[in-house]
Amino acid sequence: MLVEKPLNIGALAKATDTKVETIRWYERVGLLPAPARTTGNYRIYDDVHLGRLSFIRRARNLGFSLDQIRALLDLAEDRDRSCDAVDVIAREHLGEVDRKIVDLQALRRELDSLIGQCRHGKVAECRIIDALAPST
Amino acid sequence: MLVEKPLNIGALAKATDTKVETIRWYERVGLLPAPARTTGNYRIYDDVHLGRLSFIRRARNLGFSLDQIRALLDLAEDRDRSCDAVDVIAREHLGEVDRKIVDLQALRRELDSLIGQCRHGKVAECRIIDALAPST
DNA sequence: TATGGACCCTGTGGTCGCTACAGGGTCAAG
DNA sequence: CTTGACCCTGTAGCGACCACAGGGTCCATA
Incomplete structure (x- = not known):
């Protein structure tokens, strides 16, 4: 498991084919955890964020609603549950x-x-x- | 051509299977002309309104957007056009x-x-x- | 005549999932 | 040191309504 370079919002957007505004929106509605910030107040993302956002985007492409995705993400955390x-x-x-x-x-x-x-x-x-x- | 009884908004809603709020919305966005009012400020509709609203609702049921319906209604007025x-x-x-x-x-x-x-x-x-x- | 309840009015805010500014701040290259 | 690309927050808009809140009206019945 490699730890990727930290990404700013633009790089994360490019990596996941998502608009910058959409990423901020996911943060606002609690789908994406608020990331750390630089001294200049820029968001910095790690590979956990990258993974989570990729998940969200794939699920969106399959037409799941944000509520459904929230539920899926919650379930995915609990690795021992059926x-x-x-x-x-x-x-x-x-x-x-x-x-x-x-x-x-x-x-x-x-x-x-x-x-x-x-x-x-x-x-x-x-x-x-x-x-x-x-x-x- | 019979002239129907004037309808208040509730009766028009029932006659066209539309919510009252939706009728007011269509008026706001210019799809339905603003009707006359009673002294008590109630909207009163005639059969022209009834016909127009029925048209709108049928087109909506076929999935046309309000913009498309606006265009269709405009075209329908011009009986000589192709x-x-x-x-x-x-x-x-x-x-x-x-x-x-x-x-x-x-x-x-x-x-x-x-x-x-x-x-x-x-x-x-x-x-x-x-x-x-x-x-x- | 009073009253109750069904209706009507306007205006505003919410839905979903973003998107698009405006008006600023930050940062790295030249 | 300046330029231009990026970032920040906050707000407003999309489509097509729906759901109030807080009032007014109308009509039938007691």
Whole structure:
């Protein structure tokens, strides 16, 4: 386990493909612990921060909410606990994703049939407008 | 063309399955014209408002943004114009929906394989946590 | 006529996850 | 010693609402 060089916020941002403001935001909402500061009041991060932020970013890329990530991070600390709770969070999220896909697919079908009806005439006889308007 | 009874905000809300606050919000952001008021300062709506709000709600249910709906409503006023612009907005939205579906499906696959690896042991050897943690 | 409760009003603050300033301070290279 | 890239805090904004608080109105019933 190598100990990396300390990073300032810009370097950490680059290393994790995160905006500087986003890192400060994670600190504000308690996802990332407040790091030490230089005499000039610059934040300095170590590899623990780097690891934690990488975790957060990967989980975000998988669509987990910050609350879910907070829970996952808490669980990850407790190395002896059963990982069932982790599984529950992941499955919950998968369920949400599935629901969203189904909803969007239904939406897609409706939109598609709407668009298929367009005869490219005047607005007055536009099927899309008709379908949205209530007097039909 | 029947002229409906004037509605107060609560009745309009019920008629369009919209929250009262949402109707006031649409007025604030200029989607719904400010209606007349009673002497007691209550909003009173007519069937034009009802039609417009129904349109907005249907478009919202199809996932159009308020900006897109504003554009659709503007186009709908101009009955002689070609409806191609309407088609463009709808197709644009369809494209966004398609993109979201593709993204969510990729996400779903990743999440699914993550969850499939769970051996229900201790957090220390949890594959889900591992997959999110950076030291892998 | 009084009263109670259902409705309405405005204005403000919260949600989620950031992003974008403004107005300053710090630091390292040239 | 100056320049310019970085950093700091704090605040406001995004989209599309939702949820109050603290008041006013309206109507039916006692």
